[in-house]
Amino acid sequence: MKLCEKRCHHDLTPSALNLLPFLISHLIKKYYLQGMGFPEEFLHYVWRFKSFDFSNLRCTDETPLSILNVGLLNQHSGPDFSQGKIQIADTIWVGNIEIHLKSSDWLRHNHQIDPAYDNVILHVVFEHDAEIERKDGTLLPVLELKGRIAPSLIERYADLCLNLNSFPCSAQIGSIDKFIVDAFLSRTVIERFEQKAELLSKSLAQLNGNWDEAFYHSLAGNFGFKVNALPFELFAKSLPQQIYAKHKENPLQIEALVFGTAGFLNDIFTEEYPQKLKREFEFLKKKYNLAPLQPGIWKFMRMRPQNFPTIRLAQFAALILKTNHLFSKILNIKDPTALRTLFEGLPVNPYWKTHYHFKKEAVAVSTQIGRSSIDNVLLNTVALFLFAYGKYTDTGAYVHRAIKLLEQLPAENNAITTSFINAGVQLEHAFASQGAIQLKKTYCEEKKCLLCGIGIKILKQT
Incomplete structure (x- = not known):
């Protein structure tokens, strides 16, 4: 196998080799657009900020659905969102909302035997591939998001997560309002x-x-x-x-x-x-x-x-x-x-x-x-x-x-601060540079763009 790989690589022309990164990136983005590559956290973002098509919402069984409150993101164990409020047909429900890439993930994660998930009122998935029963035998209502998320949003997320720059949004952060950048740096320094x-x-x-x-x-x-x-x-x-x-x-x-x-x-x-x-x-x-x-x-x-x-x-x-x-x-x-x-x-x-x-x-x-x-x-x-x-x-x-x-105090001068300055970020003092260092180590290196105020602003851009 290794010999074959070496021969294939050797047979490629220089121009083809130059195109490899672009082709790989294109294929991965296509994989993302099919909903097979992005992590579950991306759907958390989509739900939290209502970044999907709300027109004519229906559960997978065609029952009319209205989202009255998406709830609060849960950072601990248990369902993904609490205190959600929805209306299914003529009934208003208040409780937890769970999000998965596929409906079958509910079973794969063993939620069916976890009492913490008994109060889930809606199962939000990218792709519905299995019916899930509650303990009383009734079917868990499901909202499928496939086809409701704009491809441009998925592509912007892919652009953030798949590039090899010094930090994910190095190509976009310079266009973000300074107030937004400074506000998030204030949070990260704290x-x-x-x-x-x-x-x-x-x-x-x-x-x-x-x-x-x-x-x-x-x-x-x-x-x-x-x-x-x-x-x-x-x-x-x-x-x-x-x-x-x-x-x-x-x-x-x-x-x-x-x-x-x-x-x-x-x-x-x-x-x-x-x-x-x-x-x-x-x-x-x-x-x-x-x-x-x-x-x-x-x-x-x-x-x-x-x-x-x-x-x-x-x-x-x-x-x-x-x-x-x-x-x-x-x-x-x-x-x-x-x-x-x-x-x-x-x-x-x-x-x-x-x-x-x-x-x-x-x-x-x-x-x-x-x-x-x-x-x-x-x-x-x-x-x-x-x-x-x-x-x-x-x-x-x-x-x-x-x-x-x-x-x-003056801003620090190191590889991290230099990369932000070169991307167009103004680091006017140590308060800002310390924030940038924390941003890089805690958010950028972990690809936590969906929890970053700057990343969220980039994703919201049209």
Whole structure:
């Protein structure tokens, strides 16, 4: 079989090969138009938004049918729509509505033995291929949608789901009203932060609800900037925040705690500064029973010296010196624009102006956190904790402050945001770019166009 396939492929001319994607797409669309390819969720959309021909509605037994209320989409187990209201002949029925591609799917899904489906008043199908009896022996009323859905709607749905672009509606989203796009991005960014807040709640539980300590752990991980995020998180877990408070007035001891716990002081040094750090840490390690990390877990390869973990640790120690228990201070700052100053002007030890590692000198090393790095911390740690704390305490002011902060930060520049910008979407700030990232990962990659406000608008276009 494989040999045959290879020969057939080899025999095709270059022009025929170029036509293959078009031909395959055409065949799949034809399959969709016959109702054999699209998922059941497409019929949910058609029913929910009444996107089918309502003229002269009749059940499959020719009894007149009127749709008074399509009901509410059920996101959980049980019938697809609840609280539907229909009229069959002269009788009005209120109850559940179930939707399938074929009538026989009712039996295939074993609904006939599930009490949750006893109150189904109408079975909506694309193709009626089997009579379904209720428990009392009466036939379940069926509405067949085959022939009532416009081929253009099916084709638009196929165009969304079958293309190989970076995201399904990349060819259409640029024509959608900005208000609609922005409105759905606002929804997705809230979804994103709610999901992150849920993950954060697990960390809080492990720390007995200590928000300051949870923030300290998250901030440390953020200082690793992906490459060294895990070592920074391990470092924070190995060095509880309350230890710093006892040495707040001694910068050398704070720095010794940081570099020693990170595993960088288990060496022989000739320079005075690292020698002092090592002596201080030997005492502090015994006092607090600290267990240094293995230095090999830190990554230096293919990084600019300004991003080396040694420089980041020096900045982190300086941040601790400048303002311990940072989260409490963040909660008291009402103006989001003032949050940036917390990470500026850090008292980094002068040693790091001429070194990017112990024993390795350099010329004019920048010791301050760059603006883009501060933006990263404000986005991924500060805004998240303001949002999560606001939700946890039911304090809308903190949630509003988090959103305002996101609107003041620049949009992220990555492959996802670039693909949306190239498609004509305006991402004016981090609030929008975070929404786009969530949209891509939660809706686009899962082909959930039927649950997306942008996808629904595209399908409704004529």
